[in-house]
Amino acid sequence: MASNHRTMPTQEQLRVWRDYIETAQALRTRLGSRLLSESSLSTGDYQVLLALTEAPQHTLRSAELAALVGWERSRLSHHLGRMEKRHLIRRVPCIDDVHGVDVIATDYGREAFRAGSVPHLRAVRELFVEALTPQQLAHLDDISAALQRHLGVDGPAAPAA
Template sequence: MPRRLPTSAELRVWRDFIETVEALRGVVAGRLQSETGLSPGDYTVLLALSEAPGTRLRPSDLAVTIGWERSRLSHHLGRMERRGLIRREGFSGDSRGAFVVLEQAGSAAFHAATVPHLTVVRELFVEALTPDQLAAVAQISAALRDKIPDH
């Protein structure tokens, strides 16, 4: 079977989708940073830890949970640790027994950022769509996710 490439019209839809998502992410990230002092990466890590049992995860589990490579996560955790948002426990040269733990300052920063973050999500995403469009986005997201290998 010959390989079929996207048509010009399909590529226009693809580019519009990608460019719109990136523009939304940029605005949400900028507002999060300016209103709360947290980067989207900070918020992602803090969210995962706040939902984890005991507000702690092994670095490998945290990386899988948020979909980051371990090296990216390690560098980001170092910056967050220096700011007192998280701490790493059990790092005696062997990270297999280590945990990333949500600190009180991290929990407070996450909770303080939640309302501003959710406000911009409502303003730029939820309010831009009708209930039927939101349902369609949910269906489209599920269909796309189902096509992603190993997801």
């Protein structure tokens, strides 16, 4: 698609952009509210537990976890503190790195994630999948891939919260 970098977006392009952003935010908000009410997990808890449950021994270095969930280390540290108080995760010093911290999903955290996944995935189906035809889903997949290529980012390895 050819573009002129000196030209501002048209009114129609801005309308499409705004609709996309506002709709995606409304979807994230609605999914987050349902997740919290049905599982007592926040979207952040779910993202962290998803990454940990998929990791070997349900453990990741805090720096790896921050990169996987796309958070700054300070934000992750504060969030992990709250999760640790709720016994969803444990933090332990890395054996081979004096400054590193391993984050481990506890049995309770893994069970909370499993229990929360059922209503969360049902909400994803109801609020997202059922709103679109198979062709629209395929188009959206193409659009997401094009944006990821343009931005130089990899797509998510697993379903995101």
